[in-house]
Amino acid sequence: MDSISAHIATSTQPATTDNRLQILDATIKRYQYQQDTLIEVLHKAQELFGYLENNILLYIAQSLKLPPSQVYGVATFYHLFSFTPPAKHTCVVCTGTACYFQGTQAILANLEKYAHIHAGETTSNGEFSLFTARCIGTCGIAPVVVFDDTVLGSDTPENICDRIITQLEQS
Numbered sequence: 001m002d003s004i005s006a007h008i009a010t011s012t013q014p015a016t017t018d019n020r021l022q023i024l025d026a027t028i029k030r031y032q033y034q035q036d037t038l039i040e041v042l043h044k045a046q047e048l049f050g051y052l053e054n055n056i057l058l059y060i061a062q063s064l065k066l067p068p069s070q071v072y073g074v075a076t077f078y079h080l081f082s083f084t085p086p087a088k089h090t091c092v093v094c095t096g097t098a099c100y101f102q103g104t105q106a107i108l109a110n111l112e113k114y115a116h117i118h119a120g121e122t123t124s125n126g127e128f129s130l131f132t133a134r135c136i137g138t139c140g141i142a143p144v145v146v147f148d149d150t151v152l153g154s155d156t157p158e159n160i161c162d163r164i165i166t167q168l169e170q171s
């Protein structure tokens with residue numbers, strides 16, 4: 001095992017129970033170590049690990065025989081890649097036109113105040129991330145908020161906000 005593999009194995013879970021690195025290896029192998037599959041490999045890594053740690057980026061660079069600066073450059077160029085661990089709960093407030101007129105700005109403001117963060121941020125304890133989206137395609141039930149895997153809508157901004165805060169406080 002090389003030093004990066006050893007570092008990853010010791011910095012996450014024991015290699016015997018964490019086979020994510022092997023799955024990533026299998027993906028890279030399936031792509032025949034082609035350097036132009038970097039984005040697909042980064043995607044797989046994020047799917048497996050939840051976000052792109054430094055040591056994972058270095059591991060991918062080494063596996064694809066690419067300069068680390070190039071791997072970092074590509075990963076940071078695309079907004080879909082994340083470099084911090086995902087929060088326990090994620091909330092996406094729709095700020096599209098239909099939702100705006102149904103009061104999602106008030107929901108957003110209340111959640112920002114409640115969690116002491118701004119949209120796009122995660123609380124320091126890693127419990128809650130708050131995001132906005134332009135239109136998530138369910139305007140008919142505006143105001144729309146996606147809390148974890150649940151789409152909330154067809155309700156007042158106050159009720160939606162209360163449901164989210166209640167769930168956060170119960171978890």
Ligand code: FES
Nearest residue numbers: 094096099135139
């Ligand atoms: S504007 Fe919010 S779902 Fe379309």
